Amino acid sequence: MLPRYFYYVDLALRSFRRNRVLTGLMVVAIALGVGASMTTLTVLHLLSGDPMPGRSQNLYYVQLDAAGKEGFTPGEEPDDQVTRFDAEALVRAKRADRQAMMTGGDVGIEPGRPDLDPFYAGARYTTADFFPMFDVPFAHGGGWSAAEDQSRARVAVISKELNEKLFGGADSVGKTVRVAQNELRIVGVLERWRPTPHFYDLANGKYSELEQVFVPFSTSRDLKLDRSGSMNCWDETNGDETGMNAPCTWIQLWVQLDSPDRAASYRDYLTRYSQEQLAAGRFARPPNARLRDLMAFLDYRKVVPSDVRLQTWLAFGFLLVCLVNTIGLLLAKFLRRSSEIGVRRALGATRRAIFAQFLIEAVTVGLVGGVLGLGLACLGLWAVRHQPTEYAKLAELDLPMLAATFALSLLASVLAGLVPAWRACQIAPALQLKSQ
Amino acid sequence: MLQMQEVSKVYRTEMVETHALRGFNLNVREGEFLAVTGPSGSGKTTFLNLAGLLENFTRGKYLLDGVDVTGLGDDARSRLRNEKIGFIFQGFNLIADLNVFDNVDVPLRYRGLSASERRRRIEAALERVGLAARMKHYPAELSGGQQQRVAIARAVAGDPRLLLADEPTGNLDSAMAREVMELLEQLNAQGTTVVIVTHDPELAARAQRNVHIVDGVATDLEVRHGLLTPLRSSGSTTPARAG
Numbered sequence: 074m075l076p077r078y079f080y081y082v083d084l085a086l087r088s089f090r091r092n093r094v095l096t097g098l099m100v101v102a103i104a105l106g107v108g109a110s111m112t113t114l115t116v117l118h119l120l121s122g123d124p125m126p127g128r129s130q131n132l133y134y135v136q137l138d139a140a141g142k143e144g145f146t147p148g149e150e151p152d153d154q155v156t157r158f159d160a161e162a163l164v165r166a167k168r169a170d171r172q173a174m175m176t177g178g179d180v181g182i183e184p185g186r187p188d189l190d191p192f193y194a195g196a197r198y199t200t201a202d203f204f205p206m207f208d209v210p211f212a213h214g215g216g217w218s219a220a221e222d223q224s225r226a227r228v229a230v231i232s233k234e235l236n237e238k239l240f241g242g243a244d245s246v247g248k249t250v251r252v253a254q255n256e257l258r259i260v261g262v263l264e265r266w267r268p269t270p271h272f273y274d275l276a277n278g279k280y281s282e283l284e285q286v287f288v289p290f291s292t293s294r295d296l297k298l299d300r301s302g303s304m305n306c307w308d309e310t311n312g313d314e315t316g317m318n319a320p321c322t323w324i325q326l327w328v329q330l331d332s333p334d335r336a337a338s339y340r341d342y343l344t345r346y347s348q349e350q351l352a353a354g355r356f357a358r359p360p361n362a363r364l365r366d367l368m369a370f371l372d373y374r375k376v377v378p379s380d381v382r383l384q385t386w387l388a389f390g391f392l393l394v395c396l397v398n399t400i401g402l403l404l405a406k407f408l409r410r411s412s413e414i415g416v417r418r419a420l421g422a423t424r425r426a427i428f429a430q431f432l433i434e435a436v437t438v439g440l441v442g443g444v445l446g447l448g449l450a451c452l453g454l455w456a457v458r459h460q461p462t463e464y465a466k467l468a469e470l471d472l473p474m475l476a477a478t479f480a481l482s483l484l485a486s487v488l489a490g491l492v493p494a495w496r497a498c499q500i501a502p503a504l505q506l507k508s509q
Numbered sequence: 510m511l512q513m514q515e516v517s518k519v520y521r522t523e524m525v526e527t528h529a530l531r532g533f534n535l536n537v538r539e540g541e542f543l544a545v546t547g548p549s550g551s552g553k554t555t556f557l558n559l560a561g562l563l564e565n566f567t568r569g570k571y572l573l574d575g576v577d578v579t580g581l582g583d584d585a586r587s588r589l590r591n592e593k594i595g596f597i598f599q600g601f602n603l604i605a606d607l608n609v610f611d612n613v614d615v616p617l618r619y620r621g622l623s624a625s626e627r628r629r630r631i632e633a634a635l636e637r638v639g640l641a642a643r644m645k646h647y648p649a650e651l652s653g654g655q656q657q658r659v660a661i662a663r664a665v666a667g668d669p670r671l672l673l674a675d676e677p678t679g680n681l682d683s684a685m686a687r688e689v690m691e692l693l694e695q696l697n698a699q700g701t702t703v704v705i706v707t708h709d710p711e712l713a714a715r716a717q718r719n720v721h722i723v724d725g726v727a728t729d730l731e732v733r734h735g736l737l738t739p740l741r742s743s744g745s746t747t748p749a750r751a752g
Contacts, residue, residue, distance in 0.1 A: 077618070091606055416598075416604060417615060419561065419563060419596050419602075421588070421619040421620065423583055423588075424583050425583075426587075426619060501564070502563045
């Protein structure tokens with residue numbers, strides 16, 4: 074059976090040589106369609122991918138409605154972040170398998186080296202579970218402990234980039250880094266890590282790069298490190314928006330729940346907690362807690378820019394137009410060979426054999442178009458990388474998308490070839506031979 | 510070898526119904542050389558298409574080498590065509606993209622033979638028609654007579670029991686036509702049954718037996734000293750021998 078397919082491939086190549094212009098047009102049509110589709114699909118794939126594959130179903134984002142009575146509409150979404158009081162209470166309660174509260178910030182780093190000027194770096198103030206919960210990879214050392222959270226230890230975890238900048242990539246665990254005029258002992262150095270999207274804190278950029286310094290949340294409050302990101306206050310703060318009892322939401326709270334049952338009971342716990350807070354007079358609104366898993370949370374926050382989705386639809390529309398054109402060109406090409414089909418049928422080719430021969434010819438066009446389309450997709454992604462967008466640097470063709478490109482061109486060519494090949498195999502040999 | 514009993518072929522369109530063959534009876538014995546003659550539109554080509562399993566008939570019965578072909582599907586008909594029948598067309602019908610070797614290879618490809626077996630058969634067939642030296646030539650590089658010889662090689666490469674030829678010399682000058690006829694006679698002498706459809710009375714006279722078709726009905730004619738005389742009208746299945 075296999076040699077017969079090689080024979081069809083050989084016939085397809087001969088056919089290409091005979092009709093170079095027509096074949097070229099078809100290849101270009103498929104290449105343009107595949108190139109445009111793969112460029113936009115790659116961007117969509119990068120932006121909408123699962124940042125924690127294998128773990129995302131167990132990671133949940135917590136929302137509580139701690140806001141004042143004013144402006145209350147039943148059933149509306151609570152604020153995207155929680156208050157410091159609630160975050161600390163829930164982390165302390167340890168009702169989830171893991172829990173981490175966090176916020177972002179910017180800190181001044183003093184390298185303490187004559188060749189390096191002080192600079193600002195992105196920081197994350199969080200709690201000990203952040204590292205195991207998000208499976209953060211370490212090159213050296215590890216995260217800090219819950220005890221160090223409680224003792225407000227002067228410790229830090231730094232990124233690989235910062236470690237390279239400050240220590241030339243050497244193991245810097247045990248050394249100190251000067252952060253906002255405070256000496257912090259380095260307990261861990263991360264491997265290169267860039268969760269995409271930057272899911273754990275969308276307020277500081279949906280596709281922003283990894284922070285360079287990680288400091289215990291408690292330490293950051295002690296040292297009054299600058300914070301950044303959104304904040305929503307509904308009452309007087311007396312100038313202390315980040316205080317324990319401030320009526321402001323500014324903390325992201327993530328929990329790990331290892332089974333759907335655990336998630337259900339944690340959801341109940343959040344409702345009970347809200348009721349208790351309402352009873353205590355801290356909450357003004359009826360319990361309205363939300364617990365979304367990671368992918369549902371990204372979906373709720375509409376992380377993928379709407380123009381990217383639109384571009385993807387448009388590109389696939391363009392691919393469809395290219396396919397329709399290819400179908401027309403293939404039909405013209407195949408039906409011009411009616412006499413050859415008639416002869417082959419007379420000499421013993423079954424309809425199936427003719428169908429296979431012409432479908433393989435279409436698929437061969439598609440594969441050549443796919444290779445060219447891959448080149449165009451790389452060019453398209455190069456153009457995306459030069460756009461002034463947050464996600465520009467991410468636009469690279471990865472292995473799954475490379476495979477998808479070939480699958481798409483194969484599918485496109487099979488779809489384009491089906492009707493022409495079907496028409497070809499329906500040609501009656503008798504009529505064709507008579508007309509010679 | 511070929512038995513048609515009360516075979517009819519009707520072409521229907523929305524407006525008209527055309528009876529191309531009506532109650533057609535013919536029995537061609539193994540090893541015969543038969544010429545089918547008749548005026549244009551008499552049903553000769555329809556007969557050839559039915560005999561070659563290129564079309565289905567409307568009514569009747571057709572046995573090809575003992576196999577009742579009534580109701581056979583496309584795969585079975587294609588296999589029968591490939592294994593038992595060789596076609597020779599007036600317009601040669603060689604595939605322009607393929608060289609002589611690959612043209613002769615076409616029917617063998619659909620039989621699933623090994624590459625070495627195909628090569629052996631192709632070389633033997635081309636040797637038979639005297640074109641072994643032209644294997645790498647393309648059809649456009651050959652004369653009409655040579656192209657028809659390639660077509661004959663293609664028809665016989667699969668060792669068919671029956672050769673069906675539609676005006677095999679129609680596009681050739683008289684010298685080349687004679688050459689092709691001699692080749693067909695040689696093949697017949699080696700045991701292949703040959704049926705040719707022709708307008709040419711001279712060609713028909715060289716056959717062992719003639720069947721004349723008028724208005725879709727066959728009449729057997731006896732060939733005697735170049736004169737064609739009716740042997741038995743419509744529906745005869747008795748073969749007449751030359752001489």
